Amino acid sequence: MSSSAPSMNRYLWASDPASAQISPGVRIQDRYQVIAPQIWLDTQPEVPPYVPQELPEETIPYLRLFPQRLHIPEVYGIAVLGEEPDNAEVILLENVPIDSEGNLYPAIIEQWHHTKAVRQVYWLWQILQLWTPLSELGVASSLLVPENIRVQGWRVWLLQLFSDSPEIDRTNSTYPEPSLTAFCDCWLEWIAGSHPSVLDRLEQIWQQIGDRRKTLDEISLELNQLLLEKAAELPLRLQVAGATDQGPMRSSNEDSCYPTESDFLLQTESPNDLLIPNFTLVCDGIGGHEGGEVASLMALQTLKLQVRALLVEIAQQTEIVPPNVICEQITAIIRVVNDLIAKQNDSQGREMRQRMGTTLVMGLQIPQKINKPDGTILENAHELFIASVGDSRIYWITADYCQQITIDDDVATREVRLGRSFYREALRRVDGGALTQALGTREAQILRPTVQRFILEEEGMLLLCSDGLSDKNTVEESWQEFAKPVLKNKISLEDAVQSWINLANEKNGHDNTSVVLTRCLLSPEPPVLFEPRKVEVEAESEAQTPTASYPLESEFTEASKALLYSEATQPEAGETVDVETVRRGGWLTVLVTLGVLVVFGLIGFGVWRSLIPQNTPPAQETQVNPND
Incomplete structure (x- = not known):
């Protein structure tokens, strides 16, 4: 379920350039404190900001x-300056490149050299990837103002959007005519000041943009080749740990995640049960006991088989597989999973709100081989693909920042994307956090998974979690306490996972919690070895146990159910549902499920078994060194 921004200083960007003339220290509307030119602090973040009945036209590109x-800021609200009839409305932006102290992150041109x-x-x-979506909405000019482009580590982050409207006075070179x-x-x-190892090729690629010798897609492929070459020159080691917990107020666990300690033990006991390298997953089941837990398990088992086949297929390619092609393949895999769960619902006679389903977040680091122009072959291009459906989340965490890199599939997000509401206003709706899609509840043709590609070029951690942890901004408010010790080699990854689960049980104990952490290291040295020790978890007394009035078997909200299930699946008037069929589950359901899984994954699994040596023990850590 979505939640509001963390309870920390809420710095905003006043997008009207005229507001830069307001002196620091001035308070606007007895609420906004001017900290620096165009940087305001909301001193009453608990009070909803002003939102006009008719949204200003300038805000629509932000919403879309x-x-x-x-990369793009969000509209927070509107501030009114002056008195009628000479008052002016200033669009206030949040999710802007401003740090926790109220300072702008550096402009790209300041950091380039x-x-x-x-x-x-x-x-x-x-x-380059932002050019097309911004052009379609008439704000491509935003990319032609280098001071407007800020950077936070790997991330490009725009300060605000500038309209391409011809009404803008372009005599000032700050706002050039938007064109390729x-x-x-x-x-x-x-680019003329780029690193010598990429300067010539960057200039060549970029000049092709200006003279239109190649399409943007062709230019993107060339830039992608160079990007993967440079990334693959770095060593990469991955460490992973995961766990799922029922929570203190639930009678069952509807979450599934991969890998967990049992997966590592299983591969030790049975060499045939090899771990899938560089693959992580969290599923949060929907539909109650023997519904949600079955759906999440089905999703996990099917994805494991499908991902194995995908990795084999990509490993057989002699040329780089473009990121959009891999994204399409992952989308297709997720839709297969969706249909499998949907068919299980059909076979059990589950209709409407009795249909089981699951959210999904997954990470897959695909080690494509790179052939450099000089004939050198590099083993791992450092590509990380993430996918999400529902409201489980993925965060990227470094020693300096925590970034949520997935978007919740809920009503609040839908209202913003359709240009109907500002995000903070949409969150105030009674159904703002209700899910708009999940795996298995409806047919795959209307499912829209979000799949993205990132490059691992800095050290950090990838956190996958169910909303048992992410609710109430737990990650945003606790990441420094729980992640920094891992990044500084003070605690193990396993300890961090357990600590986060303990915190989730304390703050959000009404739900199951799943956490999977992947630590990404770019140094060739072996990792620090931790002395094996058990995580001591003190039992809380009854007085310390949360007393919130959550039911043991918390059903999904009525709003979520209404959104997740299509009207086509509603029973006709007078039609009844076989209660015994609906309740059928447990191990019988799991066994039937696994039988179907074998059919779906037989080909991929067979190929994988034939190509992967059976006597090769997988490691909990994967190391790729280009110097080997």
Whole structure:
């Protein structure tokens, strides 16, 4: 379920340039404290900001671009300056490149000459990917103002959006005419200062944009080749740990996740049960006991088989598989899972709100081989693909920041994407956190998984979790306490997983919790070895046990059910549902499920078994060193 922003300083960006003339220290509407030019602090974050009945036209691109929230700010509300009839409305933006102290993150042009080659290429890749969606909404000019483009580590982050409208006075070169030629000219100046190892190829690629010798898709493929080459030159080691917990107030666990300690033990006891390298997954089941838990298990088992086949298929390719092709393949796999669960619902006579389903977040690091122009073959291109359906989440965490890199599939998100509401206003709806899609509740043709590609070029941790942890902004408010010790080699990954589960049980004990952590290291040295020790978990007394009035078997909200199940599945008037069929579950259901899974995964699993040596023991850590 969605939740509001964390209870920390809420710094906003006043997008009207005229607001830069307001002196620091001035308080606007007895609420917003001016900290610096165009940087305001909301001193009453608990009070909803003002939202006009008719949304200003300038805010629509922000709303439509909500899926790009890693790179694009969000509209917070409107501030009114002055008195009628001379008052002016100022659009206030949140999710802006401002740190926790109220300082702007550096502009890309300030950092360009001080960063490594792979990051320079990665920044340009992100900018190029933003050109088309921004152009379609008439705000591509935002990419032609280098001071408007800020960076937070790997991430390109726009300060605000500038309209391409011809009414804008373009005599000032700050707002050049948006065109591919202007785009090329703008960035060629900065590319000239690139790292020597990428300078010539970057200039060649970028000049092709200006003279239109190639399409943007062709140019993207060339830039992608260079990006993967530079990333693959770095060593990469991955460490993973995961666990799922029933929670203190639930009678069963509807979550499933991968891998867990039992998966590592299983591969030790049975060499044929090899772990899938670089694959992590969290599923949060919907539908109650013998419904949600079966759906999440089905999703996990099917995805394992399908991912194995995908990895084999990609490993057989002699050329780089473009990121959009892999995203399409992952989407197709998720739809297969959806249909499998939906058919299980049909076979058991589950209708409408009795249909089981599950959310999903997965991470898959695909080690594509890279053939460099000089004939060198690099073993791992550092590509990380993530996919999500529902409201389980993925975060990327470093020693300096925590970034939510998935978007919840809920009513609040839908209202923003359709241009109907500001996000904070949408969250106030009674059904704001109700899910709009999950696996298995409806047919696959209307399922829209979100699949993204990232490059691992900095050290950090990938956190996958169910909303048992992410509710009430638990991750945003606790990441420094729980993640930094791991990144500084003070505690093990397993201890961090258990600590986060303990915290979730304390703060959000009404739900199951699943946590899977992957630590990404870019150093060739072996990892620090931790002395094996048990995690001591003190039992709380009854007085310390949360007393919130949550039912043991918390059903999904009525709003969520109404959204998740299509009207086509509603029973006709007078039609009844076989209660015994609906209740049928437990191990019998699981066994039937696994039988169906074998049919879906037989081909992929057979190929995998024939290609992977059976005597090769997998390791909990995967190390790829290009110097080997």
